[in-house]
Amino acid sequence: MTPAHPGRGAASAGWNGHSHGSSDYRKLLAGLFFAGIATFAQLYSPQAVLAHIADDVGVSAADAALVVSASTLGLAVGVIPWSLVADHLGRVRAMSIAVIAATVFGLLVPFAPTFSLLLTGRFVEGLMLGGVPAIAIAYLSEEIEPRHAARAAGTYVAGTSIGGLLGRLVAGPITELANWRVGVFTVGVLCAIAAVLFITLIPAPRGFVPRRACKRATDLGLLMLLRANLTSPRLLALYAQGFLLMGGFVALYNYLGFRLAQDPFNLPQALISLVFVAYLAGTWSSAQAGILAARFGRWWVLLSSLACMIAGVLLTLSTVLVLVLLGVLLATAGFFAAHAVASGWTGADARIGRAQASSLYNLAYYAGSSLFGWLGGVFFVQWGWGGTVVMVAGLAAVAAALTVALLRPSNPAQV
Secondary structure, X not given: OXXXXXXXXXXXXOOOOEOOXXXXXXXXXXXXXXXXXXXXXXXXXXXXHHHHHHHHHOOOHHHHOHHHHHHHXXXXXXXXXXXXXXXXXXXXXXXXXXXXXXXXXXXXXXXXXXXXXXXXXXXXXXXXXXXXXHHHHHHHXXXXXXXXXXXXXXXXXXXXXXXXXXXXXXXXXXXXXXXXXXXXXXXXXXXXXXXXXXXXXXXXXXXXOOOOOOHHHHHHHHXXXXXHHOOOHHHHHHHHHHHHHHHHHHHHHHHHHHHHHOOOOOOOHHHHHHHHHHHHHHHHHHHHHHHHHHHHOHHHHHHHHHHHHHHHHHHOOOOOHHHHHHHHHHHHHHHHHHHHHXXXXXXXXXXXXXXXXXXXXXXXXXXXXXXXXXXXXXXXXXXXXXXXXXXXXXXXXXXXXXXXXXXXXXXXXXX
């Protein structure tokens, strides 16, 4: 028997996707929006209170950041396995299992009695969370009319960005009133509500039938696709963008709170949490990056975004709070624009196995978050904020060098 096309099962006969404006279309968008909130709110909520975690459990800034790195590492490890689970169980069932399991861990993990148990719980929580980003876009592309898929994907991405912002904004002020455990637990409760809304709203899949036959042939096909996507220098350069840039970006936000709590700023936790509103600059810049890339080409937009990120990071060296905040805005806008270009370029550049290429980009993206999110703390402890800035700017500079060396278009019309 011939295996199904990689990444797809047998669709319902004549099925072309939910039409724009239909009831199921709206339910699908709302469901994935809440899935994004349930996933990314709990993934990043501890980032807003790392200084409190460090003080409470008696660890350094770098060790406290492992609370975030452990979960993003788990997510990175889980992305490809969850994509295989979804092929055999179905998209909605796999996402439902993932989000329920992650929410249970999200409610329990904040009360771990030891730091090592906290890290273990966060890793498993991230492993479960990997089921949503690994599956959501594939599910969406199979269930929505093709001409409306990009708009639907934008709604899901909006949910992920709002989820990440919500988790940080809620955890910070509640930590100020109670403690970090209550703050992170409160985010877990919000994620549980979002998970229930996701499961209630999401329509039953019609564009995908789980694969249960020809498993050996299908798995061999997957290995061939992964090999093809790991031997392309251009794709490797694009994976490196996610690895380097996400690593630097997470490090920037991990340790910015420590710096703003110290001299000469001495800001309270509630105000430090508001710095994460700068994420909205990324929501705007990622959309603009797509428009500009269509006009000027991905290569130029990617390089310009990297330059913006580097300039913003260097500006945070100032001791004037307004300039620091401006630098954070620029760095955030530059990062999200670069990420939007690189992630989209990955799918466009992969000639075969686009789903696997995107999974590999996600794996590199979250692996970078885990590694450099921790390593930035080592630089911070040894050399202060200046050390962290040098590391983050250096990662972006390496990404720019790879862009120049390996991603330059072969002709002016190529994007």
